[in-house]
Amino acid sequence: MGFVPQLRAGTDSEAMNPAARKVQRIYLTLTLGNTLAASFIWGINTLFLLDAGLSNLEAFAANAFFTAGMVLFEVPTGVVADGWGRRVSFLLGTATLAVSTLLYYLLWQLSAAFWAWAVVSVLLGLGFTFFSGAVEAWLVDALHFSGYDGALETVLGRGQMISGTAMLIGSVAGGAIAQATDLGVPFLLRVGVLLAMFGVALWLMHDVGFTPEHSARPLQATRAVLAASIENGLKNPPVRYVMLAAPFTAGVGIYVFYALQPFLLELFGDRGAYGIAGLAAAIVAGAEVLGGWLAPRFRRLVRKRTTVLILSGAVSAVILVALGFTREFWVALVLLAVWALVAEVGTPVGQAYLNDMIDSRQRATVLSFASLTGSSGGVVVQPLLGRAADVYGYSASLAVSGVIQLAAVPFLYASRRQRAAADEAHGR
Template sequence: MFCENLKKIYILNQSLQWFMVGLILPILTVFQVEKGLDLFEVGIVMGVYSTSIILLELPTGALADTIGRKKVFIISVVLMFISFFGMLISQEFWHYIISFAFLGASRSLSSGTIDAWFIDEFEKKYPDGNLQETLAMVGIFVTLSLGGASLLGGYIPMSSLSIIISHIEGFDIYSLNFMVALFLALCQMLLTSVLIKEERIVEHQEKGILSGLMAFPSLIATSVHYGLKNHLVFLLILASVFWSFSLSGVEMLWQPKAKEVAGAEFQTSILGILGSGYFFAGALGSYISIPLCRLFKNDYAFVLFMMRLFMGTVLVIMAISTTQVGFAIAYWTFFLINGVKESPHATIYNEAIPSEKRSTMLSFESFVMQIGGLAGSICLGYLANNFSIEYAWMFSGALITSSSLIYILVRKQRQLIVEQPSG
């Protein structure tokens, strides 16, 4: 019963968090253009968002381990509220710079907070539970939440209420998306305060945020050292870097590729169908991961090895697709595989890191993934611009396929760890 209640609270928290994001994603670029920004300025704004995440990812992870994960998560929701409100009322380029900097800070603060709290509570009070299956089930709900919110986010600007609001000075048809998100952010603050019970004693918590900030240098140095010196953790982080590098190229280039494949038949509704299918395919992948891992007797590293090989192959098929149906099937299959790999990787990683460093180490992985994604956007964008999208994706496919070998090393490392006590 405890496990079910804990899981429901975690699902509600994460689904609501990503539902807010999903409401904004479909209109993130067009609303800025509607407000007068050109695409180069939009690129700068998104760069500020990514940079703020990279700069703050590690310090904010350490903060969660020092002053408490619930407290830091609520602060992140407050910053998200400020960000959404800023976007709603912004009229100048620099307004968006500030708003997206706050959004990046919010993303950094939320990373490694409630998820770390859940894993600690799950392992402490339900030691015989299957973490991989639990994370997979949570992933299904979260991904469905994102998909449903994205569909709703695309519909809201077409509603009669949005049209009415757009006639008010300073607002447009996209304003209602942000108003709904602001209301949900208030709900998230309230629900988190009431439902999340953090019983663990956190070092420095009684001394407040200042002591947490003073603890940053030693915590970060220890975590970076742990991430580089622990062979299993290092291999898992390396696998994440290759994944984020390649994924950034897919997320950045799939829309122009879809338009290229459709040719004269292209309609914007195609992007909506493909985009929502992305999330639903990911949810299905999370579900499939449960029986798949059971089939291979929870040999997570071997499952991840197979998924990497499959993912690289599918990306090459996407690159050479010339029909809309073929591209759609390959695109959704790619993200279905991505959904399969999430919970096995997270399970191995969380088993490899100690509880007292969990938030910081989760943030450390997210930090290097952000760097990998930024590098991928630049490198693959260059290849696509100077050669072709097909060339960029074939390069990524080869990289993903090659990186599958990392999980063979992960498998061997896990076996060594298991054998150590008896040796």
Template sequence: MHRDFSRNILRLYIIKIAKWFMLTMPIIMLFYKDSGLTHEEAFQLKAIYSISIVIFEVPSGYLADILGRKFTLILGTILGTIGFVFYSAGTGYWIFMAAEMTLGIGQSFISGSDSAMLFDSLNADGKSHKYLKYEGLNFSIGNYSEALAGLAGGALAEISLHLPFYFQTGIAFIGIPAALTLLEPPRMEKRKRPGFMDILNVVKYALVKNNRLRWNLIYSSIIGTSTLTMAWVYQLKLHEFGFTELFIGGTATGLNLLVGTVTLFSSKLERKMGKKITVLSTSIIITGGFIAGGFTHSAIFFLPVLAIFYMARGIATPVLKDYINQITPSDIRATVLSVRSLLIRAIFAVVAPLFGWISDLLSLSEALLIVGLVFMALALSTVTLFLKTLKKKEG
């Protein structure tokens, strides 16, 4: 009897909403500042979150390949709820650290597993060729959720910077029943002998043996780290300009509506522009956005820079992820996608405390400029090798 695995798509969208309807996202740096933390301490907490993901990312992806995507998605949604309980129940650097560690571990169990579940569900129904369309829609739903949450979170923060965290706990909880009712799709192969060496073998295959996959992962991770960093930085820059929590939340709403809309057309734009132009243009815009932001001392100029940056993000994220999926075997796809997330978080764990330290030592603008130059150097040093892998695929 044929089972309709496409029913998983709606549940994955609910999980995406539970993870991305982030009332706390546009105001968390302001929350840290209000709690007496320096920029360095605030970015240390974000680094701790990333380190937690780095430690658990690949093992969690491996468990998804062994025990099933459903198992890890259930665990991830439960931990995601507990993390916000910590934020709601206490205050101070150490309780925030416990919350970030829990949220990081929870995120590691969802990251990669959700995209792998989507691809395998479509593949089981003979629709794998529609992955980019649905992944783009999934990404757009996330961004629209984050957009609406930005305005709501900003409004709640006007009342109290603690209030968004109370509501966030309830929102995180809705992902649990969605994960519990997923159907595990069949895969072409299942790994039969779990072990740490198997994890290392997949990592070695992805980053050492498979040249095409290696440069796809490295380049995608550099761009992913750049967009992640800007998500935390811009709220501090807007606060520096003197904007209120409501305006910052509203800006988050506008930016995510913009990126969500662009993402819906990412597949068509990539086909129209071609792979090379798509990659080069988004790379220059994303890394150059930091440098432009560092030179900008007026909100009138900074806000358009931010908008263009987020438009490029809306194209780059689903397109680069699709390149990876298309060259990755089904039985290790979740692990490989987790390797990508691991690389992003590992780079961010280094960049974030550095950014906070430079910001406290010099200024926010100088930190933007310096980090932007670092990202641009990393992107330009790898983009040629990455583009060669796309030519091999086309050939």
């Protein structure tokens, strides 16, 4: 398999030429707009589903159908990104997500049956799969083409900081707007911003450093790219073990993020305080900003990237167990902030680790395949933990989620033992 040329040592200011700066600006603009649009509902999504008449089991089952949609469509949309272009994939994602979000709003208005929520949740998953892998692949190839000579963690960390800032603004605004109006208005705001981002991407985003390979036979292309992604992914031991860890970390992460909304309202003592639910997402967003800033700095303190990943996975799991035994609202907020920060420090490092082991021709598809493995965990974990919340309460479900996440650590250690060059790489 081919590898991305390794970043050599050097400061980011020396490496970031004008062309690379332009690529970075476009990437950060797309990240800002998309995350802002998405995050309007992140602080109140579970409350929105419960308000529509769904039980905890049904609400998290709806989320599971969302992740099932991601599992189902990750590879086909990866083929779109690698075969038709990352720009085309991004545009399709904004359009699909805008339409499916509007349908979600209509289901809430109609107090629709669960099956309708399941169908539209799958469409939401489809929308997000057009983004997963495509934007990151576009960035890495465009930076390589522009002659960028710095660390991937630096740019990816900045992207995470911008994403966290947008999430902070969007989640707080979404919670405040929901409390001032109703739970449906943030969904309409998301639709409006997504339509605006369609225009921005149409204007700014162009595939550079990558030539799409169009195919007149999409099913044959899907099989070929899937085979290549398996060859470069599951059959590549250090990548395979990271993928096998993903169902535990990603599956738990999705559940915890949405379960924190009703959990904090329960501790706070006012189930109508939607601003508090937005606060949970805002804390995660702030941790994302700080984690993106800390990631490249923490990375320089250790020799291997997997050290960061193992510590991040283990410590955040322990914090979740502690959070499950917490009965004080303010203590829960502190533990939430620490959990999110520890988890977010590992995100850019993990992204850089995978990207340095993937060939450019299958980058979007392999990254999408990696996302697929994480989403598959969410399909199973969310309804199980949602049912645990129905029977034993949110606290118990959070403690159980921490135990489940610990199962990822042995796989990350197995990846470390493969001694991949990317594990010690500091530059391209």
